[in-house]
Amino acid sequence: MPATVSHPRTLYDKIWDAHIVDEQKDDLALLYVDRHLVFEVSSPQAFEGLGNAGRFVRRRDCTLATVDHNVPTASRKNLTDLQSFIKEPDSRAQCQALEGNVKEFGLTYFGMTDRRQGIVHVIGPEEGFTLPGIVLVCGDSHTSTHGAFGCLAFGVGTTEVEHVLATQTILQKKSKNMRITVDGTLSEGVTSKDVILYIIGTIGTAGGTSSVIEYAGSVIRRLSMEARMSICNMSIEAGARAGMIAPDDTTFDYLRSRPLAPKGAEWDRAEAYWRTLQTDEGAQFDAEVHIAAADIIPTATWGTSPQDVVPITGAVPDPASFTDPVKRASVERALKYMDLTPNTPMEEIKLDKVFIGSCTNSRIEDLRSAAKVILAAGAGAKVADGVYAMVVPGSGLVKQQAEAEGLDAVFTRAGFDWREAGCSMCLGMNPDQLAPGERCASTTNRNFEGRQGAGGRTHLVSPAMAAAAALAGRLTDVRRLLGSDAPTRIATGPKLKVVSAFEFLTDPVLPPPPPEKRAQIASPSDSLPPAVRKFTIVKGIAVPLHMENIDTDMIIPKQYLKTLKRTGLADALFFALRWDPVTGEPTDFILNREPYTRSKILVCDGENFGCGSSREHAPWSLNDFGIRCIIAPSFADIFRNNTMQNGMLPIALPKDVCTELTRDAEAGLELEVDLEAREIRRTFGKPPVPFAVDEFRRHCLLNGLDDIALTLQKSAAIEQYEVRRSQVWPWLDGLGYTGKISERLPKDTSTLEW
Numbered sequence: 001m002p003a004t005v006s007h008p009r010t011l012y013d014k015i016w017d018a019h020i021v022d023e024q025k026d027d028l029a030l031l032y033v034d035r036h037l038v039f040e041v042s043s044p045q046a047f048e049g050l051g052n053a054g055r056f057v058r059r060r061d062c063t064l065a066t067v068d069h070n071v072p073t074a075s076r077k078n079l080t081d082l083q084s085f086i087k088e089p090d091s092r093a094q095c096q097a098l099e100g101n102v103k104e105f106g107l108t109y110f111g112m113t114d115r116r117q118g119i120v121h122v123i124g125p126e127e128g129f130t131l132p133g134i135v136l137v138c139g140d141s142h143t144s145t146h147g148a149f150g151c152l153a154f155g156v157g158t159t160e161v162e163h164v165l166a167t168q169t170i171l172q173k174k175s176k177n178m179r180i181t182v183d184g185t186l187s188e189g190v191t192s193k194d195v196i197l198y199i200i201g202t203i204g205t206a207g208g209t210s211s212v213i214e215y216a217g218s219v220i221r222r223l224s225m226e227a228r229m230s231i232c233n234m235s236i237e238a239g240a241r242a243g244m245i246a247p248d249d250t251t252f253d254y255l256r257s258r259p260l261a262p263k264g265a266e267w268d269r270a271e272a273y274w275r276t277l278q279t280d281e282g283a284q285f286d287a288e289v290h291i292a293a294a295d296i297i298p299t300a301t302w303g304t305s306p307q308d309v310v311p312i313t314g315a316v317p318d319p320a321s322f323t324d325p326v327k328r329a330s331v332e333r334a335l336k337y338m339d340l341t342p343n344t345p346m347e348e349i350k351l352d353k354v355f356i357g358s359c360t361n362s363r364i365e366d367l368r369s370a371a372k373v374i375l376a377a378g379a380g381a382k383v384a385d386g387v388y389a390m391v392v393p394g395s396g397l398v399k400q401q402a403e404a405e406g407l408d409a410v411f412t413r414a415g416f417d418w419r420e421a422g423c424s425m426c427l428g429m430n431p432d433q434l435a436p437g438e439r440c441a442s443t444t445n446r447n448f449e450g451r452q453g454a455g456g457r458t459h460l461v462s463p464a465m466a467a468a469a470a471l472a473g474r475l476t477d478v479r480r481l482l483g484s485d486a487p488t489r490i491a492t493g494p495k496l497k498v499v500s501a502f503e504f505l506t507d508p509v510l511p512p513p514p515p516e517k518r519a520q521i522a523s524p525s526d527s528l529p530p531a532v533r534k535f536t537i538v539k540g541i542a543v544p545l546h547m548e549n550i551d552t553d554m555i556i557p558k559q560y561l562k563t564l565k566r567t568g569l570a571d572a573l574f575f576a577l578r579w580d581p582v583t584g585e586p587t588d589f590i591l592n593r594e595p596y597t598r599s600k601i602l603v604c605d606g607e608n609f610g611c612g613s614s615r616e617h618a619p620w621s622l623n624d625f626g627i628r629c630i631i632a633p634s635f636a637d638i639f640r641n642n643t644m645q646n647g648m649l650p651i652a653l654p655k656d657v658c659t660e661l662t663r664d665a666e667a668g669l670e671l672e673v674d675l676e677a678r679e680i681r682r683t684f685g686k687p688p689v690p691f692a693v694d695e696f697r698r699h700c701l702l703n704g705l706d707d708i709a710l711t712l713q714k715s716a717a718i719e720q721y722e723v724r725r726s727q728v729w730p731w732l733d734g735l736g737y738t739g740k741i742s743e744r745l746p747k748d749t750s751t752l753e754w
């Protein structure tokens with residue numbers, strides 16, 4: 001908490017300043033974390049580390065856990081326990097591990113028998129756990145969703161999850177300020193999903209790298225909270241650290257009376273503070289982008305990166321129109337994977353499956369928007385022959401609300417499968433997957449190779465576009481079903497009613513239970529011995545890669561995220577590229593070829609290495625293979641942090657230098673990376689290549705220092721911060737856990753105005 005600041009600040013600057021526990025060199029600061037969401041995939045190793053070190057969860061009142069990624073979405077009518085319900089052993093083990101950990105460490109948990117269970121980014125806002133002005137983290141990249149409430153919310157890796165559990169703080173480097181302003185009026189059929197796809201198509205998947213994006217403008221102001229969440233959710237696909245939208249009446253109306261939101265006088269005090277959370281007039285942004293709403297029409301992706309967007313009226317691009325050879329190669333590769341011919345009109349692309357769900361688009365408004373399209377198609381509208389379409393609500397409460405409104409009946413009558421809450425076919429860690437070669441219109445956020453199932457092909461669209469596609473059996477322009485006569489057709493369909501979300505938010509959120517096993521309270525200096533492998537000099541032949549946007553799904557696919565360990569992942573590295581899907585034999589991918597099977601360095605000349613998911617399994621698998629250093633033109637923020645947490649060194653160098661190094665690697669020449677000297681020596685007479693690295697990170701890597709042990713040395717500063725926090729923002733002390741339900745149930749002001 002800084003002294004009074006006089007210069008104009010952005011919303012991000014204000015939240016950053018308010019959370020500084022300790023400032024360090026290199027723009028690094030120890031930030032206090034107000035809210036921590038936990039789920040089964042990225043937490044087992046974190047709890048294990050915590051337990052092994054005899055540490056405890058510092059703020060049980062500020063931590064909330066659920067299961068989402070692995071849970072089956074089949075009917076839970078016969079659900080009694082996880083043991084009998086989750087058939088897949090690794091998925092079951094991960095969910096059971098979380099159940100064990102929440103008991104052992106004493107955490108509030110919405111398990112599978114709790115109707116509040118759901119996707120972690122749906123339940124946080126739903127319960128009022130997410131609030132304006134806070135710092136919120138979760139071991140998941142789409143934590144950016146919560147920024148819709150005017151808070152700083154970002155994804156972290158598993159080691160950082162452990163750090164937050166133990167210290168309630170996170171070490172962060174200040175990002176750049178970026179503002180994207182969307183002005184004008186959205187045309188009919190254009191939704192917030194189209195807006196964010198359009199933005200990503202405009203700035204690219206690396207466009208927001210090292211930045212926090214504030215979304216502003218008349219279009220954003222008019223959006224509901226659900227729509228704002230869809231936009232902030234995909235900030236990660238735009239490469240940003242986080243996305244945020246200044247809180248306003250829409251935010252407050254959504255939050256008021258949610259179980260974990262402040263009540264009574266505390267609410268008034270909180271609201272007065274939240275109203276100050278606006279970017280000041282004259283505040284400086286490092287980058288500004290202006291988007292005209294009139295330019296956006298319903299959008300779909302054609303390729304294997306979220307930036308591969310095209311208006312639905314457009315066609316599949318022709319690689320010949322790309323002059324940059326790396327870009328052209330990546331378009332060719334994407335078209336081959338997607339089995340698409342250049343210049344094919346988007347509306348001619350036939351589908352096998354349609355998926356409506358995920359943390360991007362599984363909230364009540366998304367389901368209403370899809371149902372509206374079905375009704376607008378007229379009585380008797382049916383999912384096209386040969387297409388399987390599923391709807392997966394984001395949480396048990398969204399499901400109940402949708403059922404009370406009659407939306408489930410609209411879906412099932414039209415032939416959609418109505419499921420239980422979870423991440424489902426967004427990444428298919430549960431049984432919901434695409435079969436090889438199947439093509440899907442999906443309301444999710446990632447169209448990476450193999451994302452929804454090995455060999456599966458994904459086209460990202462809005463819920464309205466997905467519903468229209470299901471009926472047409474191919475991608476189609478949803479506007480064909482809307483227009484002036486749509487209201488008449490809708491009126492002749494079944495009568496739906498608007499039900500308030502508050503009718504279902506009636507379960508008290510009880511205070512966290514006492515931990516079953518009280519861990520010893522670690523003393524600040526008890527684990528100072530180095531816990532991370534030291535990095536000094538690494539020498540050898542580097543493995544060269546010529547690809548852009550290498551995502552962490554490609555580095556390690558979903559099936560390997562079910563492990564409870566950090567090791568044993570060497571063969572999982574670049575799995576789909578290294579092993580033949582039919583024979584299981586090694587392919588001739590570069591990592592399988594001599595001498596690269598022994599490489600300790602990887603050099604890539606494509607931008608945005610490690611984009612996508614926050615899975616720390618990506619650096620774990622690289623590490624297990626033997627890679628200690630990665631050189632690329634740019635890195636995704638979370639991936640870069642995750643590598644350093646594991647004693648690995650990411651080096652960013654200009655693209656032409658990376659290309660030169662890949663040539664050296666192809667010629668079988670050795671590189672020597674010297675962290676002390678900050679240079680890459682080439683053993684064949686060429687001049688060394690200097691590189692930059694943050695001083696603090698360099699110090700930690702050279703000495704193998706563990707962030708948690710270092711932070712625990714700052715316990716006094718953390719305690720001091722907590723005392724002030726209780727005085728200035730008392731509602732953040734987990735006071736929502738009163739065990740009481742909301743005193744008043746406000747009316748939902750939203751309408752079925754389509």
Ligand SMILES: CC(C)[C@H](C(=O)O)[C@@H](O)C(=O)O
Binds near residue numbers: 041140615616
């Ligand atoms: C499992 C989790 C770490 C991952 C993420 O960070 O995004 C997942 O949610 C995903 O969407 O790939």
Ligand code: SF4
Binds near residue numbers: 142358360426
């Ligand atoms: S992106 Fe998909 S898998 Fe990841 S949290 Fe969201 S719904 Fe779950």
